[in-house]
Amino acid sequence: EKLDWPEKVKKMQSDWIGKSYGAEVDFAIDGIDKSIRVYTTRPDTLYGATFMVLAPEHDLAAKLAIPEQKEAVEDYIYKSSMRSSVDRLQDKEKTGIFTGSYAINPVTKKPIPIWLSDYVLADYGTGAIMCVPAHDDRDFDFAKKFGIPIVQVISKDGKEEELKEAYSQPGIMINSGEWNGMDSEKAKNEVPELLEKQGIGKKTVNYKLRDWVFSRQRYWGEPIPIIHCEHCGTVPVPEEELPLLLPEVEKYEPTGTGESPLANIHEWVNTTCPECGKPAKRETNTMPQWAGSSWYFLRYVDNKNDKELVSKEKAEKYLPVDMYIGGVEHAVLHLLYSRFYTKFLKDIGVVDFDEPFVKLFNQGMIGKDGAKMSKSKGNVVSPDELIKDYGCDSLRLYELFVGPPELDSEWDDRGIDGVYRFINRFYNLIMDNKNKTVKATEEMVKLRNRFVYDITTRLESFSLNTVVSGFMEYNNKMLDIAKKSGGIDCKTLETAIILLAPFVPHVSQELWSQMGHEGSVFNNTWPSYDKEKMKDSEIEIAVQINGKTKGTIMIDANASKDAVLETAKEAMADKLTGTIIKEIYVPGKIVNIVVK
Ligand SMILES: [Zn+2]
Structure with missing residues (x-):
């Protein structure tokens, strides 16, 4: 929950682990002092359990048959025993036989018939299930076929309806005693505990995640530090002998016999038992990667x-x-x-x-011609060719520019041209201006601080493609300023080189030394910015007369209303004919003067 991970991955993991709650519930058998335990993942539907089904192999199966049913039940048990589990589970048409006995539903206290059916396997769970036909497809079919009552306990809107098939959606609990009105999802989580409190059942936790084999029959893998001794069984290698290393060998191919290659290396396999000192053998399986x-x-x-x-x-x-x-x-x-x-x-x-x-x-994948790049499709882009034509800095920068890194992107051969041109323009900008001793103007300082700010924040949010577009944007701005001011100050140029260094290291290093520096550009720290210096000290606002824009004025960003109006009137002096009847100033945006 606290992890800053993509939601998708978190969900995949929790589904994989598959933690769920269920309950074991005991159903008393009517008339005899025995009970049948079932395991259910849906104890919330307990009020809807209108029958039970036991596997024909269940201990009680034959005993539950009442005299009139005895012969039929025994016949059914015999026939089931002749069939494989797979066949039994795959049968579309469920078969079954009523034992004649009843169990007591522990919450409704009503007797419910106990059936035998071979779709329940003895080795699954307890070999007995409670059946809720209203909310389980298989139970529904079974109940319909054998005329067993169907009691709905969850409904969409809290009202009972005529069910044509099992209702498997969440909803509102009905026909469920004190659970009525509860949200079924909530009931699912809370009922196991309620049952436990009432002594009817036991809450259980289940996982979909299964144990997984940890041993591999190959050479490459960490050896498992276990020694097999005839007398002491499996003995761990003493801690002071760890780590246990693989033996140096010339051959480590699989043996072909299914045995680990280590088994053939006798000088390694044969050792002595750390406990009794007698000859023993090392475990020859290795760990998985x-x-x-x-x-x-x-x-x-x-x-x-x-x-x-x-x-x-x-x-x-x-x-x-x-x-x-x-x-x-x-x-x-x-x-x-x-x-x-x-x-x-x-x-x-x-x-x-x-x-x-x-x-x-999670990074996205780069495709080409609408498909994943693959050798068999022949749509693989060879970096060698591109590096030859454009240089590896261009390729690297284009890879970052091709799209948001978290999304799949489409490779476009022409795209690298634009990146290549940008690098050239930047190179020329530095070369043309490196020897001009231009003093930093306020405009240059502002641009430098904004440049650092934009690149830094985009980089921190991992928006790498917009980092690259930011470089292009600011490169154009620097070119404009250089043209206008006859050059650009060294600190701004050097800042730009340092910012670019992680993205185009070769060109940046070259330019860094062209600026007259020894050593690596990477010895610099990341440039910092000053928010105060990013602010516009002067802003341009439009001046309107009677709602029509007549010109613009530059004003101090913090100027008062009176000062702004004064400046506006001075600037518009030649256009202001007639009497001023109203002066409007929308701060930072516009001045409107109404005349008659
Ligand atoms: Zn031993």
Whole structure:
């Protein structure tokens, strides 16, 4: 929640983890002292449970058959046992048999029939389900087929309706005792707890996320530090022997037998048990690539440290990662595992933050001719050609200019021409003006501060294409001023070079030394701006006579109304014939003089 990540990625992760609440509910069996436990993700629909279905293999299946049904039930159980699970689940037409027994719905206290059907599998959940035909397609079909009552407990507007199919949307709870009127989504979350309080059920938490195999049968991968001993079982490699390194080998191709290549390296595999000292073997599987990719970034800030993963000081200074840039394809793998690892490392006290990447930025893809670039489509743009013709600074700048970085963009071969021309114009501007000792005018100072401000703010908001257009814009302004004032001051020129350096490093470095500096342009700090100096001290406003614009005047931005009107009247003296009857000043915008 607190992460500055694209919403899309956050949603993908939470869907992937798939946390949901459910409940285990016990249904007492009418007439005998036994109950049937079901697991449900929809305990909110409990009032609508009008029957139960057990898997034919359920322990109680045969026992629940009343004498009149005994033969039919046993026959059904036998037939089901002859069919595979896949067949059973794929059947379009559901089959079933009534046992003759009833369970008691724990909230309505009404008896509900217990059926057997082979679409319920014994190894799924408890092998028994509660059926809510009004809100589940499969239960609906079953109830219709066998004439079982359907009780609606959620409705769109709180009114009961004739259901032609199961209603699976959220809505308002009805026919549900004390839950009536509740929002069904709210009920979904709260009912498990209510049931637990009433002693009817138990709240459970479920995840869609499954365990994932961690071992790989290949050479490249961190070896798993486990030793297999005949006497002691699996024994961890003692901590002082960590890290366990891969053996140096000449061949690391897969064995072809499905066994890890490490298994063939006897001098590595054979070791002694750290516990009993007898001969033992090392684990030969290695870790998957994401074992390391989930925390590699922590090492970047302290990669020579052989005592700890990362020192507290360095971690404090540099981590967590401020901005992480990567494709959205990593959303539920790398980006999720990295978070798990970081949370674990925080729990064991290795780091003191619990999220690895403060800000995540998913870059878009650049396509060509309306398609993703690919070799097979033949629409790949070769950077070599472009670098030969335009230089790598042009290519780099055009790549930034091609579109907002978070969106997919279309490559346009002609676009690089414009960028190339801009770099040339900038180069010429510097070369033409570097030796003119022009004193900075107020206009130049204002332009310089605004230039730094615009580039800095656009850069900070990661709007890189507008950074590039900003350079073009300000380059034109500098050219105008240089033309008008016979040159431009060195500080403004140098500021422009420093601002451009990260984007066109080669040209900038060249121009930096042309300005007479030794060393790298990158030794400079990022230029700062002064907001006060960005303000217009003089502004131009229009002067109207009887609503028609007759001219403009320059006034001090802070001038008083009287002073402005005075200036306006002076400027318009020759046009003001007749008597002035009204003088209007809209501050900073316009003066209107009404005459008769
Ligand atoms: Zn041992």
